[in-house]
Amino acid sequence: MHDQKPWWEEPYRIVQTNLRLTDADLDPEALAKQAKAFGASAITFNVGGIYAFYPTELSLHATNPFLKGDLTGAMLKAAHDHGLKMVGRFDLSKGTRLAYEAHPEWFVHNERGEPQEYNGTYQACVNGGWSLDYGHRILREGLERYDLDGAFFNMTGYQPYDYGGEYRGICHCQNCQQGFADMFGRRLPMKEDFSDPAYADYLAFKRRTSVAAAQRIYDTVKEIRPSTGVMGNGRGACDFMRLEIQRAVARPAPEWPHQPGELARWGAAIGQGKTYSCASTNFLDYQWRYASETSHNHMLRFGQQIASGAQIDYYVLGTFEQENREPLEPVKRFLHWHAANGDYLTDTRSLARVALYHSRVNAAYAGATLSGKLQNTAFRGAYRLLLESRIPFDFLSDERMADDNIGEALARYDVILLPAINCLSDNEAKVLDEYVSAGGTVLMTGETGHYDERGQRRMGFALKSAPATSIVHTAKTLETYFRIAEGETDLADTKLVHLHGYYFHTEPRDGIETALKLLPQPRYGPPELCYLEGEPTEHPGVMTRECGQGRTVHLPWLPEWHYFRDGLPEHREILRHLIDRASQRPVRIEGAGPVEVTVRERMNKAGERVVHIVNYAGQRQSAYDEPPVLTGLRLGIPGAVEEARALVSGEALAVGAADADGYAWIDLPGVKFFEVVVLSGAAA
Incomplete structure (x- = not known):
């Protein structure tokens, strides 16, 4: 027994x-x-x-x-x-x-x-x-x-x-x-x-x-x-983890709507099998514990959490006798739905083929580095561009890089993205180089690995697989563009991508491939004098080096930081294009609307996958309103699918025949806050 x-x-x-x-x-x-x-x-x-x-x-x-x-x-x-x-x-x-x-x-x-x-x-x-x-x-x-x-x-x-x-x-x-x-x-x-x-x-x-x-x-x-189970915060010994989501109005704008998913992904990465939850505070912030969050914000939080495997924790000051009661009934309905469907939401494992590198050390020590003040927005820009490209992704934590099974853990991923991870230890670099040699792709930006784990500058890059040996000069205040050549992105009508701030001139290794060419800095005023002059330089925006069976790609600037600040599609598409070259998506979603998609497999049900679709359409800066129902969404799954069922709408879904790329397509019901689709017979 x-x-x-x-x-x-x-x-x-x-x-x-x-x-x-x-x-x-x-x-x-x-x-x-x-x-x-x-x-x-x-x-x-x-x-x-x-x-x-x-x-x-x-x-x-x-x-x-x-x-x-x-x-x-x-x-x-x-x-x-x-x-x-x-x-x-x-x-x-x-x-x-x-x-x-x-x-x-x-x-x-x-x-x-x-x-x-x-x-x-x-x-x-x-x-x-x-x-x-x-x-x-x-x-x-x-x-x-x-x-x-x-x-x-x-x-x-x-x-x-x-x-x-x-x-x-x-x-x-x-x-x-x-x-x-x-x-x-x-x-x-x-x-x-x-x-x-x-x-x-x-x-x-x-x-x-x-x-x-x-x-x-x-x-x-x-x-x-x-x-007795010890509930911890992931920073020490515990049996299971409790993290916390709250508004914290003093944080600089814009409001970061992805905090629940960010915390849940971190819980999965750091816990390595421990269960975790992200307590959703009923109140706005500590100073206003009687001002409740909207129920719509709670539902967006819950949708993100279950999409990354988290359990549920709801935090109220005092008892259920609240002055502002608006969220209580919707949250109650969600908890009852979770009780009925929790078996599909627990004991699952992500099937993402892309990992976003999360470094607690870099967050602590990057302030000692040249571009370190941008590390948080660079990380969140990378998070946004992956999510908004509808690419399922996990976090890979620096704190797990000394684990005995780290090679096996990394082998699950086709691509590891390191966004301005300036501070890397020798061991982290060694593990990543071994991952590349075994067939993986590392995408790194900016000064990644040019400093050790204490923020001390190295003579060169920590990764031996990097396309360049070192940074030889840094331009800090550029206001210019890269020229995009044919095939370097999928944006047929966009030939320039703007660059503001840092560009890191490197000493390249022999035999690397390059893409994007830096243009001389143009004038920007008065308008009569605003025209591009001179030929593109030889300074690339993308450098790729084949190493062993894999490759390391270095973007010696910060496109992810630009995307966080400006939100223009070309910065997102450069990285999205590089990722899709190296990885087949475990799920695709088509149709209009701001959605996040994740896919997980049930550990105790062979061949059964659970796909989560989260609707962000109700979020506008600091406002969380009732989202419109998103219709016309289609879900594509590689391989055969025998049955599909939507847990929120309760509908059985028809599965189409596989297309030329091997994806079977499913028309989704309207998605209000989120939808969870259970697939049986899906290819492993």
Whole structure:
């Protein structure tokens, strides 16, 4: 007899009730009934940390002043009575004045010795006694009293910004000063900037100590309750992952509508088989926790998440008794749909043949590089152009590149795209070179790999398969064009593509192929003098080198960054053309409308694929309105398909005969928010 799977490896729908102190008088029985009726399979409920929602015996653990009895214990019983799992919420990131006055050395202090206080709570230092010891006493007390199904830990790690968004500075408590000196033999940086020589070391210090803190929490949970699932954020030991989607209005415009899909893809890449969810916050932002998101935004979020294999987590402040109730009924309907169809959405694997390289190291250290300030928009431009080209894609994480099975994992992909991944380690470069030699295609842009994993400039490119040996000169402020020759894109009526900013002049290797030619910089005013002069230069926009059985393609500029900023199709089409030359798509979709398409296979159902189509037509900058139904979409699948069924519309779909390219075509029903098509008998 096989052991039963842990509950978090089955389809789940968590509702997180982030309780306020004044919620201490809630009726656990009524809340459990509401959650069950809402479609939840699990509920996240407060246990302790800043405040105890049970009668604690720990003198420095503040008790909720409104508490009348054992609210946590009553909720656990009610949840289990109604067939719900309960995830205990612990916030060990802060303590109250009670703890601070007893042990101020446990908490964050900036270089001026000021504590990081907000609303009577004090930020705990990752390296202080609250995090290292007292928080674990709280955790032990909670777990010894309650047989929790899961444990969630809020706001772990370094938090230099308070809830009001104010930057409070680097912690300079004695614990941090001593720990940093022991690790690196130097003083802490005074600011978080690469102009301070100690900052690169500080990034490594934060990473190592945060991972160690997460491991300690995990070990404590497993020592006391081995069956309790630890819900983590992907930055340390955990059993399953919970990420979070919220608006964060302070982020620079434009609104990034792909955050749910980005997080879900990252969860898949970093988790390597662990289940993951992306909690959709009911509210707009921390400052406006009673202003709800539109139901249309939640549906776009849910569509993206399930398209990349994520489970569902919905986060409300307090209980279901919300001032703004508009999203609740649509979200409830979605959760019931998910409950009916969850088997098709769990235990699946992406069939994408293209990977977008996601580097946490590059995000941290690219600021030390010449073009590093553009790394985030370059990455998101690459994300957009893949999605808007309707190319299914996964993330490939730098944190998995030392895995023993990395060669096998990379062999699933025809193409790996590295958008301005300036910082690469020697090991990453070696793995990518081996992938190319075995027959893969690497597309790299800008300064990719010209710096090591700490942002230190190399003498040349890290990839030995690169078409050039090194960058010899950088033009930083160009305002010109590339000339497009016949066949270099599929845009028959577009002969120029504009370039703004960086162009990296390289030392090319012998025997490479080139495409696109850089034009001399023209004048742009007055209009009477705006004409192209001179012949195209010999500086290419695309360089390709055959290496082993594969190839590496370098674009010594940043077309993906241009696409993020300007959205012109020629920048997208250059990369789309290069990708389609090297890879056959596992699914095609035709018809008008802004859609994302992914395709996954069911691991326990041979020959069964699940195709997700997500409709973005309701999203306009920061507005998320009801989307129009997209009609006239056609789905093309390579190989034979015996049956096709749409899970949202509930329709059986007719499958046409394969065309000359080997794709069988299916006319889709109208797509409102998203559609999920289950295909049986599809070729593997």
